Amino acid sequence: MFSPSDDPGPSFVEVISRILPEKSALPRLISGPETVSYNSGSLISVPHGTTIAAVRYADGVIMAGDRRATEGNFIAHRRIEKVFAADRHSAVAIAGAAGPAVEMVKLFQVQLEHYEKVEGSVLSLEGKANQLSQMIRANLPMAMQGLAVVPLFAGWDILRRKGRIFTYDITGGRYEEVDYHATGSGGRDAKATIKLGYRDQLDEASAVKLLISALLEASEEDSATGGPDPVRGIYPVIATVSEPGFKRVTDEEIAELTQQVLAEKADRGVAQ
Amino acid sequence: MTMPFYVAPEQVMKDRADYARKGIARGRALIGTVYQGGVLLCAENPSKSLHKISEIYDRIAFAGVGKYNEFDQLRVAGVRHADTKGYAYSRDDVDARSLANIYAQYLGQVFTHEMKPMEVEILVAELAPLTQVGGLYHILYDGTVMDESNFSVIGGDSETISERFSSTFKKDWSLKEALRASVAALAGPERKIPVSELEAAVLSESNGRRAFSRLGQTQLDELLA
Numbered sequence: 001m002f003s004p005s006d007d008p009g010p011s012f013v014e015v016i017s018r019i020l021p022e023k024s025a026l027p028r029l030i031s032g033p034e035t036v037s038y039n040s041g042s043l044i045s046v047p048h049g050t051t052i053a054a055v056r057y058a059d060g061v062i063m064a065g066d067r068r069a070t071e072g073n074f075i076a077h078r079r080i081e082k083v084f085a086a087d088r089h090s091a092v093a094i095a096g097a098a099g100p101a102v103e104m105v106k107l108f109q110v111q112l113e114h115y116e117k118v119e120g121s122v123l124s125l126e127g128k129a130n131q132l133s134q135m136i137r138a139n140l141p142m143a144m145q146g147l148a149v150v151p152l153f154a155g156w157d158i159l160r161r162k163g164r165i166f167t168y169d170i171t172g173g174r175y176e177e178v179d180y181h182a183t184g185s186g187g188r189d190a191k192a193t194i195k196l197g198y199r200d201q202l203d204e205a206s207a208v209k210l211l212i213s214a215l216l217e218a219s220e221e222d223s224a225t226g227g228p229d230p231v232r233g234i235y236p237v238i239a240t241v242s243e244p245g246f247k248r249v250t251d252e253e254i255a256e257l258t259q260q261v262l263a264e265k266a267d268r269g270v271a272q
Numbered sequence: 273m274t275m276p277f278y279v280a281p282e283q284v285m286k287d288r289a290d291y292a293r294k295g296i297a298r299g300r301a302l303i304g305t306v307y308q309g310g311v312l313l314c315a316e317n318p319s320k321s322l323h324k325i326s327e328i329y330d331r332i333a334f335a336g337v338g339k340y341n342e343f344d345q346l347r348v349a350g351v352r353h354a355d356t357k358g359y360a361y362s363r364d365d366v367d368a369r370s371l372a373n374i375y376a377q378y379l380g381q382v383f384t385h386e387m388k389p390m391e392v393e394i395l396v397a398e399l400a401p402l403t404q405v406g407g408l409y410h411i412l413y414d415g416t417v418m419d420e421s422n423f424s425v426i427g428g429d430s431e432t433i434s435e436r437f438s439s440t441f442k443k444d445w446s447l448k449e450a451l452r453a454s455v456a457a458l459a460g461p462e463r464k465i466p467v468s469e470l471e472a473a474v475l476s477e478s479n480g481r482r483a484f485s486r487l488g489q490t491q492l493d494e495l496l497a
Binding site for chain 2: 001012015016019020106107110113114117118120
């Protein structure tokens with residue numbers, strides 16, 4: 001119980017930093033930047049997540065992420081997930097060092113829900129985007145040591161009634177994209193693919209297909225991005241955020257659409 | 273130095289209890305009841321924005337009567353406790369019993385050590401995990417805790433309302449039946465409470481992870497029609 005003069009307000013990060021300031025398991029996301037030696041070449045091997053993308057479509061936004069995590073030149077995991085529901089009306093996808101990224105998402109989810117419960121109202125989409133920005137900024141010292149987290153944030157703006165996409169740099173800089181964006185090691189290839197296939201007001205199936213082919217192209221050029229794996233039934237994680245809320249596209253639908261994308265590609269004739 | 277007059281501890285406690293009870297008795301009552309697949313919390317509340325019933329965690333809800341600023345402070349503390357625990361351990365480890373104990377400790381502490389007791393009575397409701405018994409924890413201004421598995425009435429005139437309600441209570445009734453009985457018990461035989469002055473919320477299995485949802489005007493109209 002805090003006295004009214006030092007009440008932490010609706011911020012969960014603030015609450016937890018007062019209650020457990022010394023808890024070592026908590027990342028620096030909470031305590032904020034501190035001075036560290038900027039040794040960007042340090043070679044600790046941690047799993048990294050790779051290509052993530054988001055596209056606006058007729059009803060909102062769609063986000064996708066491949067399933068591979070790498071440690072140096074090893075494949076660390078085949079089925080890690082990089083797209084998460086941040087709350088009912090927003091989604092966050094992560095690229096970069098998997099450990100701090102997943103922790104950041106977890107904290108971000110609690111932060112949004114905590115605000116909603118304490119205040120009795122939901123943060124605006126812009127408010128959510130700014131919260132994430134602050135967490136990335138707090139992670140800067142870790143980023144300088146090679147543990148960068150670069151998420152992609154998208155959601156349905158209840159006030160403006162449209163889907164919006166936000167991108168970040170490692171310093172917490174926040175930029176709004178108009179129609180689409182992709183980031184991570186295969187981000188360039190994914191973005192180029194989306195750019196060529198993008199049209200205004202895409203329907204859901206076409207937008208999902210566009211993202212599937214973007215991740216497919218990225219996986220062909222970037223060793224750290226995993227392609228679809230029909231043998232094990234591993235497909236990208238794809239989710240839509242629209243007025244009714246966050247919804248994951250089922251694996252069956254994605255498998256089906258992946259088949260279509262591959263068939264169309266074969267029909268066109270594959271460039272060597 | 274002036275010496276304070278001697279007052280017997282029995283008298284001090286009695287005065288404080290009377291003071292708290294008077295404050296609570298001024299407010300309107302609230303009913304929490306278990307129904308098939310959920311828990312219903314229903315109160316008479318003319319305000320649309322100052323809630324008596326709120327969400328604490330995935331399967332836990334809070335209801336308070338008495339002084340608004342005091343039970344709201346408890347509500348926020350509960351949200352903080354639950355979110356911190358769920359973040360540090362796991363969402364599955366957050367339970368109503370532990371929260372009820374914390375409230376009881378705090379209210380007991382304030383009752384014996386502070387100038388003025390808190391003029392509140394609260395209810396912590398939990399939607400039972402499939403295998404266990406959930407239910408309601410009823411906590412008084414002095415930190416007394418009671419757990420109820422069927423229903424609980426808090427606030428002004430709670431004894432009369434409780435009697436009325438218990439005569440209609442049925443185990444495993446539907447939300448519709450539970451809500452109608454709650455509203456009837458709150459109103460009493462001579463009065464009718466307009467729907468606009470009702471505040472109701474449920475913890476329902478059908479809501480997914482966050483079981484809490486408020487019953488809006490239209491839903492109330494439908495259920496009470």
